[in-house]
Amino acid sequence: MRGRWARDLAMGVRFAFAGGREGWTRALLTAVGVGLGVALLLLTTAIPSALQARDERGNARTDITYSGEKLPKGKDTLLVADVDTKFHGEDIRGRVLEPEGPDAPTPPGVEKFPAVGEMLVSPALKRVLESDDGKLLRERLPDRIVGTIGHGGLIGSADLAFVRGGEGLAKHVDGSYVERIKQYGDPNPYSDPMDPVLVLLILVVLVALLMPVAVFIAAAVRFGGERRDRRLAALRLVGSDSRMTRRIAAGEALAGSLLGLVFGTAFFLMERQFAGSVEVFRLSVFPEDLNPSPALVLLVAVAVPAAAVLVTLLALRGVVIEPLGVVRTAKPARRRLWWRLLLPVGGLAMLAPMIGQGNDEEFNEYLVIGGVMLLLVGVTALLPWVVETVVARLGGGSVSWQLAVRRLQLSSGTAARLVNGVAVAVAGAIALQMLFSGTENAYTADTGFDVSKAQMEVSVAGDTELATAVERLRETEGVRQVIANHIGDLGDKRLDPERTSTVTVGDCAALREVADLPSCEDGDVFAVRGAEYDTDTPKLAVPGTKLYIDPSYEGDTRGKEVVWQVPEDIRQAESLKDLTGSERGGFLFTPKAAPEAALPALLGRAYIALDESVPDVREHVRNTAAALGPFVYPSDWSATKQSDRFASIRTGLFVGAVCVLVLIGASLLVSQLEQLRERKKLLSALVAFGTRRRTLSLSVLWQTAIPITLGLALASTVGLTLGAVLLKMTNTAIRVDWASLLSMTGAAAGVVLAVTLLSLPPLLRLMRPDGLRTE
Structure with a gap:
């Protein structure tokens, strides 16, 4: 049995790479779609190591510890003065150094102490000082730049920092702004236990950001499904049974996913290099810090191909592949609703015992993760039924509308797959925004400053x-x-x-x-x-x-x-x-x-x-x-000050949301191009019969707009429900952040509109009459 599986899977892999241009095109489309998801998964698994590296370098360069310890002057002591500043809202770390002996410790990233009137700067600060916008900052830091601070003295590639030489600091030693030290680094860094509500926020952020990635990968392995099934009918004609045919199809998906792992690794390496030159929400890292955990990399490498095979086998359960064709164009059976409702209901059932327990240090994180996952997976299960039910009742209108509706009626499942990832992302984002908005007051304190009289x-x-x-x-x-x-x-x-x-x-x-x-x-x-x-x-x-x-x-x-x-x-x-x-x-x-x-x-x-x-x-x-x-x-x-941890988690959400949004756009574009490629002959035939290109272009827009509208409506409902439950878990009054809800749905709609516009040039090329030519 194992040998038969291996033989059939290997045959499918061979078909994917030796099936001519058709097989290669489908394999490449699948690989790109899977690769985008894999790259984001690898980036996600690498973020903890990058943040840990930032923390380690930050602790290694700690000098003023406010310990109150008073050291005597010696040949191994160093006077350090805190001269931090800001420029256009960006924090700049500044230190004045005065060594008191030949054995004074040098800061990380610094080989030689700067003399009085000299300073070393980070590469990012040097760029700012040399830019036209840095004129005012140059007046504040007039010392001569004699070098740059190395990576060891910076927490990120965009870190703004400088050290300069000083004198006469001894009389100002007070343990707050000026301190005498013998070594860098805090031997006893303070560790504050994480608030249970913040743990809940982190768990929900991770699940909500990674679920759309999994949905995208599952959709990517089904690219070119209709053409693939027609090719499989030929295998039935030469003697393969239905089970063997499905295993061969799974082998084709396996080939695309394995190639996707290669693409994903390449995309990740490109992302990693690019990450070293950008700053997102004031967070920057060095490329070498983005090192995924080997165990998580192995998990991704095993899970993605396994998911490709499983998704393909499940998808083919409802398709009858016979020697003379594929029974897919016949009217399919109506989708059943009852089992689709079990997923969100099960999710709510898992979260129900946690209501009011969010502030309890013993709250069950597994119930939280499972409940949130079931609710978000419920979106992917419910959306095909919603799309099928609604489009079945849509009728007359303009020619472009009728073309779009008829296409959706024939393949509502494909349309739902295109927007499933968007719907999951929006549902998770809405729930998170509600949770952040509801708990924000608990982590925001009034400073008491009278900002009307002084700023x-x-x-x-x-x-x-x-x-x-x-x-x-x-x-x-x-x-x-x-x-x-x-x-x-x-x-x-x-x-x-x-x-x-x-x-x-x-x-x-x-x-x-x-x-x-x-x-x-x-x-x-x-x-x-x-x-x-x-x-x-x-x-x-x-x-x-x-x-x-x-x-x-x-x-x-x-x-x-x-x-x-x-x-x-x-x-x-x-x-x-x-x-x-x-x-x-x-x-x-x-x-x-x-x-x-x-x-x-x-x-x-x-x-x-x-x-x-x-x-x-x-x-x-x-x-x-x-x-x-x-x-x-x-x-x-x-007027107010927010908890650093709360602000960091919110920053992490924004960074992750940007990455997922980019993935949404890229995956949707690939999916749209794959759909247009499969309909090349149909589009050419419609043009040959006199259909205007404008009409076909509008029909493509309607085909995207109808499912995305239904998906966003479902996502808003599930997101609001999940957000309300999470707020009840933290004993917080339920409050809907309508501005965030509208911004999230608007951003998703904007991404879909941009993808549709980008797909118009290839659509116009596919409408040429030579698309009817065949070999």
Whole structure:
């Protein structure tokens, strides 16, 4: 039995490659369709390794760990300053390096420390600096470029990073922006367990993105099915039985799938090389990082040919191949609905026990994967029945409409196969968008920043005076207003105070943003009441009490505490929410009342209101900050902040959706060309009888538009149902994201329209009268 199977499959493989132009054409079409799917599968299996490589390189270049450990200066120590910046919304990693000895560790990707006035940049940053758009950034980074950072110091091909030489960093070592280190890399990286809802999101993203790929591969192995079956009738005529004929057909599909594995590998290698030169949703990788897991590659290599054989055998169960022809043109039996409904119902049954369990760390991921898969597979089972049922009731209209409807009535299954992948992709995307939109609030926090009054903040430390910074910032193009103050700590002891409070120094306008002042003149001092969690200020604000500004703590030997005595005329003020959204307590000093010696120990902050109509206004502010000194840090304000993990998963969805959308378009185009090729003689005959080419072109459009409309309607229904169930699993109120639903269906419709337009040139060529010629 095994020998018979092997012999028949081998004969089918031989027919595929030795059957003349007809056999080669079908094998190539199948190989291209399967290859596109295999390439995406290989890319998907390679993404985890690429992300792991990014994480490993990111950890290897970690320098400032905020550990609080204070190292003594030595021949093997290095001073590192964080001088990160942004340009047009892109993060740029920047470091100033000052080796303190010959054995100081060099950063990954760097062979030699740059001298003062020199810098090394990543290749991507070098391209930006040398471009016309990089003029403003070049003003901010004026050091001479003496080389580039190697791959070991970058997390991706589009990573923007620089390192430059520095001096005099020792006096600024504070463990936050400047740190002394002996080695690179964090030996104890923090690992936060994954939120169960985020795990659910990842599982659904993977299933929803990979299901359309499987559907496309299953459809690709059936390319040229009608012509193949007619050729198989000849085999019946020379003596093969029906089972042998089906095995030979499976062998032909096997040949196409094996060739598809070769094509898919080639496509993947091209994708991998291309991936190194692009950035998708701010995510980039190096080509060598895209290494699929050997086990997953083996799984793909075995599963795709096996699926090709299985799909072919299942497809031929409803086809009677006799010596004198194929009984396919007779009216087929009506498709039954009951078993098709079992798939989505079974999927819902698997997901039902998980309702309300999405936040439980013990939730069953296998039930989730199985339920989502059954629901999405249910789309592929229901769509042929929906298309057949609807087109059977369509009637008269224009000639192009009637041609399209009649063709769909004769081969509704083929039409459904063309759009099955699109429908599955849209259903999964709609469900995911609902899940993301529903859970977004749980992973989005209000920053509290008053963005109506300020849109940027500049922290001023080091040797830069706040007054100088404010003056320069006010002169910057696009800056409307600057509100500035100094902030620091105060305690009842020089070392390890038992009671602490805060100190804020600013003019009356700045202090009114912090507290409700009865009146204010330069020279006044206020004690703020009513601030949340501030219980020490009322006890410290007793006239005559001696307090210490910028007190020291255990292990801190600075000894620069400034003594201040609470004056008799200290005034009271009520706390308000400041620009950062917090209730500021403590003591408020106007400039004349503040001890002059205390100002260098306090951190200066400037809150900036921008004129957003000025082009690149934020870049102008960053340039001004960079010119003030290396420890002047600008930052953007936003009303909300989203979880990094949630944002990363959403980015992964967008990247995957782009890849699947490209696959949808390419596979549909190949499928459309294969359908037109099979109808070459029919099209030529219609033209010969006087049918206008415009009519035939419109009929092709209708043949695509009708199934895709039905498919999108079914996908929307299943997607909304799945999205609602997933939201119930996470105990989230059901809310339909209509904008996302319309955008997803619109994108799918746009892809189909583009494919139809691209297929028009070959359609016009196939309409030539010489298409009737035969040999």
